[in-house]
Amino acid sequence: MENTADILNKLSLENNISLQEMPDIDLYMDQVIQLFDHTFQTTKRNDDEKVLTKTMINNYAKGKLFIPIKNKKYSKKHLILISLVYQLKGSLSINDIKSTLGVINDKLANEDFELEKFYKSFLSIQQRNAVDFEKEFQKRVNDAHSEVARLDEDDREKLEKILLILSLVNISNSYRRAAELLIDQLKEETIIVPSTAINKKT
Template sequence: MNLENDYKINEDILKFKIPRWEDLPQIDLYMDQLVTFIENELSLFPIGNTDNLITPSMVNNYVKLNLIPRPEKKKYDRTHIAYLITIIILKEVFTIQQIKDGILTQTFLYGEKKAYNLFCDEQEKSLKYIVDFINLDETKTSIELEKNVIPITMATLTFASKVMSRELISSQKHSIENQEI
């Protein structure tokens, strides 16, 4: 069963690419440039409410919460942009503390550049997986898909993914704290 028409699955979801580390500005940006850049890059991304994806007060709050590093002379670099893009996407399903733990864990394991690019790759693969899951022919899957049940199925997959991610982040954090990694 292909539900593309029923649910208006936009092909842009599959075409959208989160900018990789190498694609982020090489020059430092002031706050207004930072906000404009991120809004332009994520405006087509399937994030809940695209009004005010990021505001200067959000950025300032993330700095106060030590979620992102302090800017240097009021300028923001690639690290800030990568953190902010990650936060904007993940805050749809995680608490700020869970996001902070996840970012700290992954940057410890892989470094900022590799962790960010890995996040981008995995997010795009996950979106493709979900779209493929929705469009699977019911003769090719063991999961019985019913048009009206798909929203519930997606919600439960989101919850299951969130629970598993939280447990894995907690386990990795524990391993790092006990220097088992």
């Protein structure tokens, strides 16, 4: 099987747009797309894959995944939110992303919220996740190799890859389902909070 280090290198696990890379001036949509293309081009599966498109951004806006734009320009806050959407869209539905980021969007619309500080926290977690993943990935590679060694079959290298694929998808599904459970809890809490606030006023 391909060298584990090569696979991890191709994954570009630590790729993300830092706050320093986000300009303080507002950007037009084409400039936003260029920024994301430049940052995530190494993560594309093939040349035909698009990191971000006008249609995607328009759909995110229509789905209210981020606060409304002004004068067709995107602020640093929009870039942060679109970056978070980009991270979530590989595993979650549009509705689940809306539920996940809804609290943040409401805070931005109704009160002061330190979005940049929150984003820094996410980037910090992402860096630690990358380190953890490398260790876990190597463990799953070793597990697949050990299991295939027990089989009296030809094409062991291919079977090892298939086992590793199944293992990775299995754990990925477990993480996704855990995230979905948290989203459902977030939905319930979001519904409960307004009624509680009303009762306090009356």
